[in-house]
Amino acid sequence: MSGRYTEHDIEHYDRPRRRTRPRTKDRPTYDDAVEAVVVTVDRGRFTLAYEGRRVMAMKSRPLGRKGVVVGDRVRVVGDMSGDDGALARIVEVQDRTTTLRRTADDDDPVERVIVANAAQLVVVAALADPEPRPRLIDRALVAAYVSGMKPILCLTKADLADPETLLATYRSLGVPYVVTQRGGDVELVRRVLSGTTSVLVGHSGVGKSTLVNALVPDAQREVGVVNAVTGRGRHTSTSAYMLALPDDEGWIIDTPGIRSFGLAHVQPEDLIGAFPDLDEKTGECPRGCTHGHGEPECGLDLAMESGTLDPERVESFRRLLAAREGGGDH
Numbered sequence: 119m120s121g122r123y124t125e126h127d128i129e130h131y132d133r134p135r136r137r138t139r140p141r142t143k144d145r146p147t148y149d150d151a152v153e154a155v156v157v158t159v160d161r162g163r164f165t166l167a168y169e170g171r172r173v174m175a176m177k178s179r180p181l182g183r184k185g186v187v188v189g190d191r192v193r194v195v196g197d198m199s200g201d202d203g204a205l206a207r208i209v210e211v212q213d214r215t216t217t218l219r220r221t222a223d224d225d226d227p228v229e230r231v232i233v234a235n236a237a238q239l240v241v242v243a244a245l246a247d248p249e250p251r252p253r254l255i256d257r258a259l260v261a262a263y264v265s266g267m268k269p270i271l272c273l274t275k276a277d278l279a280d281p282e283t284l285l286a287t288y289r290s291l292g293v294p295y296v297v298t299q300r301g302g303d304v305e306l307v308r309r310v311l312s313g314t315t316s317v318l319v320g321h322s323g324v325g326k327s328t329l330v331n332a333l334v335p336d337a338q339r340e341v342g343v344v345n346a347v348t349g350r351g352r353h354t355s356t357s358a359y360m361l362a363l364p365d366d367e368g369w370i371i372d373t374p375g376i377r378s379f380g381l382a383h384v385q386p387e388d389l390i391g392a393f394p395d396l397d398e399k400t401g402e403c404p405r406g407c408t409h410g411h412g413e414p415e416c417g418l419d420l421a422m423e424s425g426t427l428d429p430e431r432v433e434s435f436r437r438l439l440a441a442r443e444g445g446g447d448h
């Protein structure tokens with residue numbers, strides 16, 4: 119037997135074999151479930167990482183319409199052999215520590231979670247070819263701050279343009295950064311990613327897959343060509359994909375060119391919470407103060423006037439706050 123999946127297997131696993139607890143009438147306990155991580159999703163089929171191998175799985179019926187995304191930690195029953203044709207079943211999704219969402223679009227009114235449980239959000243931007251888009255970077259940073267991911271700025275293609283202007287924009291926010299270039303050493307990037315799970319985001323063509331290939335020798339992520347006329351990358355990857363870094367150093371998630379971050383649910387207090395030094399100046403703000411430009415008697419303005427806050431830092435925070443609104447990531 120190749121361990122091929124059949125209807126019979128489903129029936130079988132719906133009823134736990136050992137019953138150590140009294141039988142619950144309508145909910146199996148899945149005592150024999152194991153834990154795995156979702157590495158990619160393709161048309162309703164999930165690839166899981168389990169004990170160093172790849173296992174295909176589908177959602178079990180009790181999960182219903184609940185989404186399962188890359189990075190999700192799941193409990194699984196069934197054939198975990200990873201053999202050709204083997205298919206396991208996801209019976210539970212663990213609570214997520216962080217989520218990355220993309221915006222609703224015209225034919226889909228719901229903001230979708232696209233990656234779960236990443237601890238770091240690496241915002242990848244090319245210094246040229248394609249030109250950096252500060253507004254997209256700002257929105258990615260907001261997504262990181264409000265979800266509790268640590269943001270990291272990764273500026274690629276330093277062989278084509280100088281990073282200083284762009285770095286100056288983000289210095290007062292204190293965003294950690296790395297700069298890479300063609301043929302350069304990725305050791306610094308490796309160090310920044312070490313020991314945790316990071317998701318790479320950025321417009322297509324900025325060099326995300328190139329970076330993944332440099333970090334994970336057998337990754338074989340497809341690398342695209344930037345169109346000479348439009349300066350845009352061809353969309354080479356269609357789904358997020360999680361890979362283990364060598365030597366158990368953590369995980370990296372490559373994503374297709376994300377153009378829009380779901381920020382509709384973001385409130386001002388969600389964002390300022392990520393900046394404790396600013397937050398502590400807002401205790402006396404009028405009720406409902408967003409701490410944005412032009413708010414009367416905002417504590418941030420008072421603190422700047424009395425010289426206890428750096429105006430550039432406040433300005434950068436307010437730029438992020440304004441970036442929440444109006445979409446317009448392109």
Ligand SMILES: Nc1nc2c(ncn2[C@@H]2O[C@H](COP(=O)(O)OP(=O)(O)O)[C@@H](O)[C@H]2O)c(=O)[nH]1
Pocket residue numbers: 274275276277278298299300301320321322323324325326327328329340341342343344351352354375
């Ligand atoms: N000049 C230069 N080109 C790069 C660099 N990194 C990537 N590229 C090129 O940029 C194009 C898009 O790269 P890719 O990794 O597919 O970008 P992705 O869409 O973000 O995954 C490819 O032609 C790469 O060879 C770099 O540091 N310098």
Ligand SMILES: [Mg+2]
Pocket residue numbers: 326327328340341342354355373374
């Ligand atoms: Mg790519």
Ligand SMILES: [Zn+2]
Pocket residue numbers: 400403404407408409410413415416417418
């Ligand atoms: Zn305020």
